[in-house]
Amino acid sequence: MSNQSVIKFAQELLVSEDPGTISPAMISAKIDQVLAFQPAWREGFDLDAAIAELVRRFSVWVGTDSTIRNDEGHRPWLEASRKSDWRYWQRYREYLEARMSLAAVDGLDRSTDMILGMLEDPLRDGAWDRRGLVVGHVQSGKTGNYTGLICKAADAGYKIIIVLAGLHNNLRSQTQMRLDEGFLGYETRPIADDIREIGVGLVDRDPSIRPNYVTNRTNNGDFSTARANTLGITPEQRPWLFVVKKNKTVLERLLGWVRHHVADAQDENGRKIVKRLPLLLIDDEADHASVDTGEQIFDEDGNPDPEHQPTAINSLTRKIVHTFSRSAYVGYTATPFANIFIHERGETKEEGPDLFPSAFIVNLAAPSSYVGPAQIFGLRSTAGRTPGLPLYREVDDHMSEDGRNGWMPHTHRNGYAPRSDRETGIPATLEAAIDSFLIACAVRRLRGQGDAHSSMLVHVTRFTSVQKIVHQKVEEYILSLRQRLGRQIGHEDAEARLGQLWLADFVPTSQASAESFGTLAGDAVLPAWPDVLEAIRLIIADIDVRMINGTAKDALDYADQTGPGLKVIAIGGDKLSRGLTLEGLCVSYFLRTSKMYDTLMQMGRWFGYRPGYIDLCRLYTTGELAGWFGHIADAAEELREEFDLMAASGATPREYGLKVQSHPVLLVTSRLKMRSAKSFMLSFSGQVSETITLFTDETVLKRNLDAATDLVRRLGEGEDNPERRRGDGIQRWQGRLWNNVAATDVIAFLNSYRTHPEAYKVNSVLLAEFITKMNLVNELTSWTVAVVGGGRGVSHPLAEGLDVAMLRRSSDGVEGRYSIGRLLSPRDEALDLDKDEWDAAMAITTSGWKPDPARSRSVESPSDPSGPAIRRVRGEGMDGQGGHPERGLLLIYLLDPAEAGRNVPAGLPPVVAFGISFPASESGTKVEYKVNNVAWMQEYGGAD
Structure with a gap:
């Protein structure tokens, strides 16, 4: 914690300096000033890591967002004076400043102001309905953006805030944890007596502004029948947060509760509606499950069939929004293709209008520290593809040439037992990927990032039965290495293989990354190989091999981890393919065969931010998939x-x-x-x-x-x-x-x-x-x-x-x-x-x-x-x-x-x-x- 505090205060001291003059020497001097005020922070403080982090932060620039909008019926309302006492946003901003560059925080402030300003003023009387879509790059910080939007919306006066968070418990739970940290300020537990402040709750501890929660961070913390029966909302000052799955039963419960416990009026057709409380509904991964895939009929004048029955999730989402006379819907996605195919005039009597983003579409730009498809795979040009970061490694030993046999053939089915003629039972490329992960963890430790989480993703099949065998073989490989390197018995071959990988791969890759992608790679220096090997011996006992099959515990212990970061090899399939964030993802081994643009794009868990370790990251995949990502x-x-x-x-x-x-x-x-x-x-x-x-x-x-x-x-x-x-x-x-x-x-x-x-x-x-x-x-x-x-x-x-x-x-x-x-x-x-x-x-x-x-x-x-x-x-x-x-x-x-x-x-x-x-x-x-x-x-x- 002391490192983070020193960085935060040193960053504030550096803000007034000319960015062109900020150097490691100046940063070191500012850090000395901070430590003079707080000598206790010197204990365990890593000066080199702090300087490197601040150099990165002050080299970040943020692109310019782009917006298409329709202001018909909209009243502009968001002025600077309105924001003067916004405490939810202020404490979230301070929380972010300890973790991000000020340029990135300012960029998020601007974009959330723009989005909120295109929604309606929650204090505006009468009926209104605004619908928009925010398009961000994959793994570029969309959750952080809508957390900022929620904070500002609550400050402005939105009272009911619903977040639709994925199809699986683990993603819903992860989203709840992120909002616990960024908006609520305390851990949400089934029993509310024991308040444990976290995140923004440690920035501003005033209990009088603490938002109310309905759902909690546990695996079964979704909106339940028991909760629905006991929950009543009174028109009070503090907002209410619901984080729910896109699940038919859950949304039916939520809709029923809104109609029976919150509705305070009826429309001209006798339909129960909510007039007194304005709604903000955030639809995370808005292209997934929320889109009506049934074909709605339109007459020759373009009028929709009012009796059309949309698909379940789409229908229930629209009914919830339609039940509030004052509502704002904002979808977030990296792949907006499906949302744009929503018919802009689709409407039914029960559901109201379809979820077409009629008010606005925002394209979020990324900060210069973001690594996305264009950075890894390049963009096509007349001279071929522009070069990308040299992180991709081809996998060509997972199946036979006809795709029908081998370790993981295209055509395998549930119950298939992966076969390899290697002693380890896994392909040589997967062995190399695991070895790369060990090296990455070791170097991160030596660079002062030992307290950060590190992850490896193995995504080779959608079948749980096949994942279990892969999990077993990977675990056996790690155990074998642990015994050899830890006990120094029969370790010579393993050490020689790791040393060869270091010389042939890591040394030239780090050099090439620094030369061609200096902004992303920074001036990260590789330590000496004997130090790396010693660090591998120390950390290999901490490597945890897990299967990700939909429960919150699988992937989400990060939030509760203090001290050294987790080092996880995650074996998974579809549960990993959308939204789920693997903290500190260093190495991915990926064989998924779908070629759908939006499906493949969403599987790119390796895109995102890798400060201080991008040169250590690797993506192992097939040449065909690399072509498709291009x-x-x-x-x-x-x-x-x-x-x-x-x-x-x-x-x-x-x-x-x-x-x-x-x-x-x-x-x-x-x-x-x-x-x-x-x-x-x-x-x-x-x-x-x-x-x-x-x-x-x-x-x-x-x-x-x-x-x-x-x-x-x-x-x-x-x-x-x-x-x-x-x-x-x-x-x-x-x-x-x-x-x-x-x-x-x-x-x-x-x-x-x-x-x-x-x-x-x-x-x-x-x-x-x-x-x-x-x-x-x-x-x-x-x-x-x-x-x-x-x-x-x-x-x-x-x-x-x-x-x-x-x-x-x-x-x-x-x-x-x-x-x-x-x-x-x-x-x-x-x-x-x-x-x-x-x-x-x-x-x-x-x-x-x-x-x-x-x-x-x-x-x-x-x-x-x-x-x-x-x-x-x-x-x-x-x-x-x-x-x-x-x-x-x-x-x-x-x-x-x-x-x-x-x-x-x-x-x-x-x-x-x-x-x-x-x-x-x-x-x-x-x-x-x-x-x-x-x-x-x-x-x-x-x-x-």
Whole structure:
């Protein structure tokens, strides 16, 4: 505790200093001042660890949040004077300042002010209902954000606060513990006599402001029948907190209690309602279980069927909100796809409106200390993927090549017994992952982080029976190591293996992390190997191997742990896949096979904050899953980029919802959530389609080369090596460009070209059909076509007088395909814009750009217009005037297969790749994408 107190007060002394002048020497001097006031804190104080923590905190910067809102019927109310005596928030802020950088706390203060201000003033009379959605990066601190929102809402006058916290007891219990610390200030126990103050309760101990609680932190602490029968709420000053599971029985109990014990009026239909107490309902993981997956019918005027019966959790959540005449609903999620598919006009008599975020959607930016998908897997670019932190290690020894045999095959069922021919009974990669965890724990101890928790996650199967065997084998492996290293009997092989891992992996990884990701890695220094080995001998006795199967005790002893931190290897499955936080997660071993964007994203427990030990973290997973996480990072980035542009232009949540619903990338979210059994209706308007997954089959490549050659011959002469004025300079392209090309020529090319079945966003036949349908409404009728050369590549004669310099792009190395990062650059996508249009797209890009370190480490604004801005200007014109929705852009490239690298055979013909940039359109034209259930399940695995 003394370390934390010294850091808090030293941080306050440093706030007034110029951030550019803060150095380790200055920090040390401030710490000396604090210790002069409190000499007792010197005992056990770790000066180096405190200096390192403060250096990290003062190097943190926080990105800018982005908001789309609809203020219809809303009255602005939140002013600085209203916050002057907000004690719940003040004590939470002080609690956070001991644990976080002031920049991060200020960022949370700003974002919670913004969210609360878009809700209604709880003191406002009359009926009101505000619904919003907060989108944060995975494991980026959403719980901390809504805890801050709850504190401020209680200060402002919200009286009933309900938090819907996951589907399982362990997540509900963990959320209750977090709110005990951050809002209530004391431990919630079944018997309330023994008040044990914790968290904010130690900052401000005044019992007169202590909020009331209904649910408690125990495994069975959810809202119960016994509690419902004895609980009565009187209109008093202090707010009431309920933390409940998304469970039909629990929510029915809660709804019944609200109607019978809290309701104080009736509406015109005789329905019991609550008028005197305003409600704030926080829906954690709002895309999970809360979305109505039944299909609601609408008549030709767009009016919903009032007798529609929604799915249970959705129905009960809406009924609870609908029972309060003054209510605010805020969903929190990292994967908003399903929420945006909620119909904005969905409504029934009993449930009231559906949970569409009609008032606002907020995209939270992350602090620069956050490590997310873009930091680990990079983002796709024309030069391949941008490099990520060097923490990923490929797992390729868990099953046979056909996926049917081995230790953990794809197709295993409940009751399967994992088999390995190794003495330990587990694959070599899992042994290496466990060894890495031991090294990480040891180094953390030597860096002064021994009192912090450290965790390892093993997520390889959803079946409890299989998890038990994995648990047994991992425990046996740890026991064997404990005996050898602890007793120094037969220890030579184990020590040699650990030493080799240290030299081959940890030393170069820490060095690379510091060189390329200095902001995240800091100046963390690796200790000497003999010290690490000695620390491993000391800590191996503390390693605890656990199964996580849904009870609170499994994962949640952290809260009650004092002294040295827990060192836990958690073996789990679906119970670990949503929301549950494993404190100090260092190593993950992950083999889950689902490819749903939202399901996979939520499983990324390894994203988050790793101060002072990011260089020690490891993610062991398959090459295929690493590729899918790359897709996720790209999809999330595309949606956030579109969101920022719409926020800058004043769009409403409904307009954003319509935009996202046509996004081809969302083919891979849960089909139930997309309310479609057999097919999807897709629009490509305002999108870019580019072939980044290509064939390595010679016959197909020749066919595609013929398709490009035929098109170029038909088009004849064009503009060679075009030049365009851009800003203050001139941009030049190699190749040839044609204007005013008929749509029939582009359609003929697409019908002749064969796209790879794994090119999820590009299907040439579907694109041809879409253009044909758009022609019926006089759109996409006149095309710009360009063959773009690549500079340094070998030339290939595509047609008479047209030698094309082939692009040099390396493949991702997966056998049977040639897969690259990005094909199009924004520079190429703007090729058909004139100077004024380019300037307009640049202005839109700059106005919508928000720095967010979870997406890019750069704080520099863009130098080229973004793809969405280019497509908007092309379709809608400048300031909404003079758009050209008839104008499409087709870009054709030749890739040099000789430069592709591994798994692309030698001697192949040039690989033709294309990109199409579609202008924005208001026509609403869509095409049908058909897929059968069997094919879907084979490709993407089960939904969550």
